[in-house]
Amino acid sequence: MALKDDLNTIKSELNAQEQMIGNFIKGERFIRKYKYYFLALIITLLLWFIISFIINLVKENNIKTSNELYISLIKDPNNQEKLNSLKDKNANLYAIYLLSQNSSNLQELENLKLDPLLKSIVDLELNKDSILLKEYKKLLLAYSLLEQNKIKEAQVIFSQIDPNSQIGQLANNLKHYQGQK
Numbered sequence: 001m002a003l004k005d006d007l008n009t010i011k012s013e014l015n016a017q018e019q020m021i022g023n024f025i026k027g028e029r030f031i032r033k034y035k036y037y038f039l040a041l042i043i044t045l046l047l048w049f050i051i052s053f054i055i056n057l058v059k060e061n062n063i064k065t066s067n068e069l070y071i072s073l074i075k076d077p078n079n080q081e082k083l084n085s086l087k088d089k090n091a092n093l094y095a096i097y098l099l100s101q102n103s104s105n106l107q108e109l110e111n112l113k114l115d116p117l118l119k120s121i122v123d124l125e126l127n128k129d130s131i132l133l134k135e136y137k138k139l140l141l142a143y144s145l146l147e148q149n150k151i152k153e154a155q156v157i158f159s160q161i162d163p164n165s166q167i168g169q170l171a172n173n174l175k176h177y178q179g180q181k
Contacts, residue, residue: 066090073097092118099125135161139171146174 031038069086070093073079087094091112098105099121109122124137142157158175162168 062089066093069093070097077101087112095122135165135167135171139167139174142171143174 066086066089069082069089073082073086074097076082083094083097086097092115095109095112095114095118098109106122106125110126114122138157138161142154142161145151145154145157155175158171161171163172
């Protein structure tokens with residue numbers, strides 16, 4: 001009996017090894033059949049990682065260069081060469097610089113591709129209609145009317161500002177101002 005059990009055990013082990021070898025051969029055939037696809041996938045992933053690394057490196061370098069140009073322009077505002085370099089490298093930072101210097105060159109910012117919020121701020125500075133800052137513009141207009149002691153007109157403009165907006169509470173407080181100091 002022990003001999004028969006040993007033979008059955010050896011037979012089952014051989015069957016398991018045969019199945020493993022059979023699966024290995026099937027896997028090898030699969031890999032051989034699709035090896036070019038696997039190779040193309042690996043090369044594509046490798047290229048993607050390399051290209052994304054290079055793009056990020058270039059972006060970081062541009063940001064660093066733009067920041068250095070901005071800092072040098074703050075120290076020396078009359079350097080036209082650095083101003084033009086900043087305009088070429090980073091239009092958003094160039095617009096921020098012009099806004100901070102209260103420059104009269106804001107008209108040229110209209111043609112540049114700027115961040116939408118920054119574009120709204122530039123439009124507000126140029127007294128154009130701004131989609132994002134229209135309530136802020138109303139607040140400034142009403143405040144200037146309050147300074148001119150035109151309280152009724154200012155209250156009409158304050159009532160046009162949405163009370164649930166970010167500046168609604170400030171508009172509500174100013175609406176109740178009656179010109180007393």
